[in-house]
Amino acid sequence: MPAVTDIVKLQNVSRYFGGITALKDVxxxxxxxxxxGILGENGAGKSTxxxxxxxxxxxxxxQVLVDDKPVQYQSPSQAAKxxxxxxxxxxxxxxxxxxxENIFIDHPPRRFGLIDASAQxxxxxxxxxxxxxxxxxxxxxxxxxxxxxxxxxxxxxxxSKDLRVLILDEATSALTSKDVETVxxxxxxxxxxxxxxxxxxxxxxxxxxxxxxxxxxxxxxxxQSFDKGDLTxxxxxxxxxxRDIEAQYPPKPPKAEVHQPALSIxxxxxxxxxxxxxxxxxxxxxxxxxxxDGQGQKELLxxxxxxxxxxxxxxxLGDMPFIPTSPAACKSAAxxxxxxxxxxxxxxxxxxxxxxxxxxxYKAVSRGALIDTNRAAQEVDAAIAKLQIKTASPDISVExxxxxxQQKVVIAKWLALNPDVILLNDPTRxxxxxxxxxxxxxxxxxxxxxxxxxxxxxxxxxxxxxxxxVSVMYDGRVVNELSDDQLTEQALVAAxxxxxxxxxx
Amino acid sequence: xxxxxxxVGRNRGFTGAxxxxxxxxxxxxxxxPRGFSTAVFIQNANESVVIGFLAMAQTVPVxxxxxxxxxxxxxxxxxxxxxxxxxxxxxQQIVGMTITLAAGTGFGLMNGLIxxxxxxxxxxxxxxxxxxxxxxxxxxxxxxxxxxxxxxxxALTNAVFDxxxxxxxxxxxxxxWLQPIANIPMPLIIMAVFGICVWxxxxxxxxxxxxxxxxxxxGAAYMSGLPVARAKIAAFxxxxxxxxxxxxxxxxxxSSGNADINxxxxxxxxxxxxxxxxxxxxxxxxxxxxxxxxxAGILRVISFYFRILSIDPLMQSxxxxxxxxxxxxxxxxxxLRVKNTLELFR
Numbered sequence: 034m035p036a037v038t039d040i041v042k043l044q045n046v047s048r049y050f051g052g053i054t055a056l057k058d059v060x061x062x063x064x065x066x067x068x069x070g071i072l073g074e075n076g077a078g079k080s081t082x083x084x085x086x087x088x089x090x091x092x093x094x095x096q097v098l099v100d101d102k103p104v105q106y107q108s109p110s111q112a113a114k115x116x117x118x119x120x121x122x123x124x125x126x127x128x129x130x131x132x133x134e135n136i137f138i139d140h141p142p143r144r145f146g147l148i149d150a151s152a153q154x155x156x157x158x159x160x161x162x163x164x165x166x167x168x169x170x171x172x173x174x175x176x177x178x179x180x181x182x183x184x185x186x187x188x189x190x191x192x193s194k195d196l197r198v199l200i201l202d203e204a205t206s207a208l209t210s211k212d213v214e215t216v217x218x219x220x221x222x223x224x225x226x227x228x229x230x231x232x233x234x235x236x237x238x239x240x241x242x243x244x245x246x247x248x249x250x251x252x253x254x255x256x257q258s259f260d261k262g263d264l265t266x267x268x269x270x271x272x273x274x275x276r277d278i279e280a281q282y283p284p285k286p287p288k289a290e291v292h293q294p295a296l297s298i299x300x301x302x303x304x305x306x307x308x309x310x311x312x313x314x315x316x317x318x319x320x321x322x323x324x325x326d327g328q329g330q331k332e333l334l335x336x337x338x339x340x341x342x343x344x345x346x347x348x349x350l351g352d353m354p355f356i357p358t359s360p361a362a363c364k365s366a367a368x369x370x371x372x373x374x375x376x377x378x379x380x381x382x383x384x385x386x387x388x389x390x391x392x393x394x395y396k397a398v399s400r401g402a403l404i405d406t407n408r409a410a411q412e413v414d415a416a417i418a419k420l421q422i423k424t425a426s427p428d429i430s431v432e433x434x435x436x437x438x439q440q441k442v443v444i445a446k447w448l449a450l451n452p453d454v455i456l457l458n459d460p461t462r463x464x465x466x467x468x469x470x471x472x473x474x475x476x477x478x479x480x481x482x483x484x485x486x487x488x489x490x491x492x493x494x495x496x497x498x499x500x501x502x503v504s505v506m507y508d509g510r511v512v513n514e515l516s517d518d519q520l521t522e523q524a525l526v527a528a529x530x531x532x533x534x535x536x537x538x
Numbered sequence: 539x540x541x542x543x544x545x546v547g548r549n550r551g552f553t554g555a556x557x558x559x560x561x562x563x564x565x566x567x568x569x570x571p572r573g574f575s576t577a578v579f580i581q582n583a584n585e586s587v588v589i590g591f592l593a594m595a596q597t598v599p600v601x602x603x604x605x606x607x608x609x610x611x612x613x614x615x616x617x618x619x620x621x622x623x624x625x626x627x628x629x630q631q632i633v634g635m636t637i638t639l640a641a642g643t644g645f646g647l648m649n650g651l652i653x654x655x656x657x658x659x660x661x662x663x664x665x666x667x668x669x670x671x672x673x674x675x676x677x678x679x680x681x682x683x684x685x686x687x688x689x690x691x692x693a694l695t696n697a698v699f700d701x702x703x704x705x706x707x708x709x710x711x712x713x714x715w716l717q718p719i720a721n722i723p724m725p726l727i728i729m730a731v732f733g734i735c736v737w738x739x740x741x742x743x744x745x746x747x748x749x750x751x752x753x754x755x756x757g758a759a760y761m762s763g764l765p766v767a768r769a770k771i772a773a774f775x776x777x778x779x780x781x782x783x784x785x786x787x788x789x790x791x792x793s794s795g796n797a798d799i800n801x802x803x804x805x806x807x808x809x810x811x812x813x814x815x816x817x818x819x820x821x822x823x824x825x826x827x828x829x830x831x832x833x834a835g836i837l838r839v840i841s842f843y844f845r846i847l848s849i850d851p852l853m854q855s856x857x858x859x860x861x862x863x864x865x866x867x868x869x870x871x872x873x874l875r876v877k878n879t880l881e882l883f884r
Contacts, residue, residue: 089761110763125761129754129823134747139763147742172541174548190762304877335878342877359879378880 038065039101040198040229041086041117046095048081055081057253058095063198063246066227068220070234070244072273073465078253079233083200086231087119088112110139116197120187120204126175133157133171136190160189165215180373181209181326188216192223199223200231203463205239209326209491210526217243237266237466238494249273270466281470282498283477288517292318294351295485296368296454298337301346306332308509310346314454314485319476321500322489324529329509330489331373334456337487338370339363350454364393369447371440373458379443380431387413387427389442394449416445421471437468444475455479457488461495473499493525507531551817552829554868559832562839570846576697576721583723584695584791586838588613588784592805593812593830594733595780598773600813602753603822604660606774608649608668609781610806614797615671616642616785621684621795624786631690638789639782645671646778650771660774668806675797682796684789691793698722725787729831732783736776737827745772753822780827812837815865836865 039062048056056078063069073079084090085097088106096103099115106112109119126135133153134141142152157171166185175183184204191199205213220230220243234240240247241261248258249272256272264272292315301310306329314320322330336344339357348355350366357363363370372378380389390413391398398409413427420441424434431442440460447455457476461469476499480486490496496503502516505528513528515521546553567574592609599606616638623634645667652663693704699720702711711720740746748769751759760766784805789795816833818825840861844854873882 108763109761110765113763121761125758127751127754127758127762127823130747130750135762138747138751139744141744141747147739148744148747150742172544172548332878335880340878340880342879 039063040065040099042098042101043082043085043092044096044098046085046092046097048085048090049093054253056085056092059253059255061248061255061258063229063231065197065229066224067246068224068230068232068244070232070240070247071250072240072247072269073250077250077273077465079250080202081253082250083119083202083231083233086112086198087117087200089119113139113194116195117200118191118194118196118198119200119202120191121202126183126187126190128176129174131172131174132161132169132178132186135175135186136160136171136193138190140194156193157189160193161186163192164189164219165211179327181212184208185212185215188219192219196223196228198229198231200233202233205234210529211325213239237270241266273466281466281473283474285477285501286317286481288501292316294349296337296487297349298333299347299349301333301336301344301348303332303336303341303344306509307336307344307346310506310509310511312487312504312511314487316453316483316485317480318502319480319486319488319500321496321503322487322506323493323496323503323515323525324506324512326491328506328529330506331458333506334370334458334487334489337363337456338368364450367450367453368456369450369452369454370456371443371447371458371460373462375436375439375443380439382432383430385428386417386422386424386431386434386442389431390416390427390446390449393446397449412449416449419448420445420475435465435468437464437472440464440472441468444472448479452484454485454487457486459490460488461490461492493522496520496525497522505529549817551819551825552832555815555817555829555832555836558865558868559835559839562836562843566839566842566846569843576723580696580723580725582838582842583725583729585842586835587725587729587787587791589805589808589812589837590729590831590834591733591780591784591787592809593816593834594737594827595777595784596806596809596813597816597818597825597827597830598749598776598780599660599664600753600810600818600820601822601825602749602770602773603756603820604653604770604773605810605820606649606664606777607661607806608645608664608671609777609784609809610802610804611668611671611675611799612642612645612778612781613785613788613805614799614802615645615675615678616782617789618675618679618795618797620786620789621679621686624686624690624789625684631687635786638786639779642782642785643775643779646775646781647771649778650774653774654767654770664774668802672797672799672802675802676799679795679797682794682798684794686790686793688793691790694724694728694787694790696724698724698727700724728783728787733780733831734828736779740776741826745769749773750823753824755823808837809834811862811866815862837862840865 042062043059046056046059047054059082071079081090085092088109088111091105127138136157137153141148142156143149154171161167161169161171164185166189169182169186175186178186188204205216208216223230232240232244245261246258247261249256249269251273295314295316297313299311301307310333324330332341335341337348337357339359339362348357350368355366376382391409394412395404398405398412417424417427422438422441422445424438431439444460461472476486476488488500497520502514503520503525504511505513505515505525507529512531515524515528570578572578592613595609596606619641620634620638623637624631625634649664649667652658652667653660656663689704693701697720699711701724702708702716708716745765745768748759748764748766751764752766752769756766812833813830814820814833815836816825816829818829840858849857876882
């Protein structure tokens with residue numbers, strides 16, 4: 034056991050944005066050779082905390098001490114010089130540069146003052162091998178990688194530096210189970226090397242499994258720090274939200290005899306990603322899409338929403354054959370997709386909440402060619418009330434909302450259209466526990482009102498808790514379908530790995 | 539070999555532009571009534587230098603997702619400066635050329651400082667400074683003129699042989715070691731030394747790479763601790779330098795200076811066309827100055843065709859526009875192959 038030393042300390046740190054207090058008089062420290070979990074709902078001040086630690090924001094009051102010396106970072110690069118590196122939730126990779134260039138972006142190997150590309154490629158291969166990503170070509174452009182690979186490149190970038198403090202902000206949210214294991218192993222290795230890791234995650238099991246010390250934040254204040262095992266999960270959750278929570282998932286309705294079909298897919302094929310998908314979603318049913326990341330789930334949702342060209346196979350909406358040609362066509366056919374990346378595909382970040390909510394709905398609130406402002410305002414208020422979006426006014430821009438509330442806006446904008454089928458692509462990624470629950474019950478309510486819901490999630494617990502049935506995809510096909518008692522974590526994992534033994538339930 | 543093919547795969551825009559240029563150029567040489575000759579080649583090279591330098595100038599800001607509308611005017615400004623200072627003894631001429639290049643570089647630096655510290659969008663900042671540069675050029679040379687030595691003109695606008703002969707070294711150009719390169723046009727050498735030899739190392743510095751990073755994802759570049767402000771300033775400074783190279787060469791080529799504002803505007807727009815033809819994305823992050831040289835080459839070859847096909851001058855602008863549109867459309871063909879329509883918006 035290494036000597037307990039605090040690498041970074043915050044003393045009486047506060048941070049204000051305009052009139053809003055994001056952090057209030059926070060004292061916080063993290064020790065060398067530990068994994069420190071930070072818990073709190075969205076808007077609790079976690080992001081502000083790590084932005085101050087990593088030099089993105091200066092504190093409004095108080096001071097930051099590194100090795101007991103006060104520091105004033107003006108930029109992330111200064112913090113990185115002291116070995117404080119953050120893996121941000123919003124990826125910090127440059128899409129048009131190669132993997133190797135991204136990993137060594139601010140400290141490339143040089144010869145005669147110029148970047149040595151071949152040395153850089155060799156070093157990148159080494160770093161990638163350390164996190165078991167030998168399959169990633171160091172020359173590939175980051176733009177061409179899947180989200181989970183990009184996240185691993187982001188991790189490679191962080192560990193290529195001289196680390197003393199590693200901050201992971203929801204860094205595992207887009208990863209596959211195998212990568213998560215790799216990251217766990219990496220954290221152990223770093224801890225043995227006396228690195229302090231700060232771990233922010235909304236997955237309780239992860240935090241439980243990894244961290245040896247935990248801190249809870251709420252409303253910008255540091256509520257309590259304690260060692261793992263001092264408090265039960267229930268007590269921790271109470272600290273986080275300041276109230277008791279009931280069961281995390283809404284109860285499932287008794288199984289209906291026969292569902293009227295809402296969406297049925299037969300032998301859907303596209304390029305190398307979809308190799309004959311058969312799937313059906315009934316009215317009033319929540320069907321989960323499971324499996325390892327990158328088995329064609331995202332492509333399936335995009336194909337159904339008319340984004341992909343050259344899709345073969347049969348799709349039926351209700352009883353009618355349906356050929357998805359474009360998102361606009363899907364909109365008129367009462368099919369909605371909540372996309373994977375809310376910041377780029379779901380929202381116009383700089384536009385107001387009202388504008389975002391109205392985007393697909395202008396027709397409904399127009400009289401002739403003009404938008405009826407009264408009707409639009411009613412529509413917006415109704416949507417905000419229905420999804421309990423927490424905002425002072427519908428006219429402020431969406432980027433000021435917390436992640437959970439942003440996601441509610443994405444969902445709400447489609448609901449006004451009253452779609453019959455709703456496709457959801459990982460709707461709770463990077464969202465706090467409280468909002469997750471609200472979204473789960475919202476999804477259940479939608480199903481209860483007769484809609485068909487197809488939900489893709491990387492979180493097995495979510496699929497088990499939320500869905501009536503789960504179709505597991507492997508290599509572009511649905512290989513297994515689990516429901517009722519069969520729907521267990523083991524069975525899901527077995528099916529995801531395509532272990533064909535019916536007995537694993 | 540696989541590395542070569544994967545390089546081509548990642549640089550489709552450049553490869554396509556290069557093939558188009560090669561096809562147009564070979565076609566032109568074959569149709570030329572006198573066939574391929576050093577004289578024609580030298581003339582072609584001479585006519586391509588100015589737009590080539592300006593295309594390089596425009597590329598750097600475009601890579602970081604900004605347009606520089608002042609490159610043409612900076613060329614005109616440095617052209618008028620050169621017409622005053624590049625005179626006298628050889629040493630004085632070299633000092634004058636250095637002053638000219640420094641003036642353009644300084645103007646670019648000022649553009650960069652205005653964009654970064656004035657927090658003004660590049661397109662509008664350079665529109666304003668471009669007008670300033672044009673105004674200064676008119677003050678410096680209200681009417682065309684200047685006494686740039688005809689020896690200098692001769693030395694730099696012909697083949698390597700003429701250069702050495704005029705300057706009187708390598709046994710007046712007859713030395714045996716010189717013969718393999720004696721017929722290479724000087725304009726190409728100038729392009730290589732002052733253009734390519736500046737750009738290629740620059741691209742491999744952290745500042746150079748940051749320019750690409752800023753164009754691709756500025757937020758991510760900042761979060762990665764890259765010197766964003768320095769890169770922006772460097773981009774405009776380098777643009778100023780390349781524009782000054784163009785202005786200086788124009789002065790030597792015409793032995794005079796001329797504050798021609800209309801010409802400046804036309805050159806600015808053509809520089810953007812050359813950048814796009816070379817496969818550099820106006821959205822930033824993808825492309826390079828060498829590619830823009832190819833783009834400039836395509837633009838020039840198109841106009842060479844008019845000369846040998848004896849097309850009615852009244853029709854030239856119309857045809858030039860259509861050919862340009864067609865050439866740019868080739869680049870857009872890739873979107874037909876995109877199977878995931880979401881990619882079109884990235």
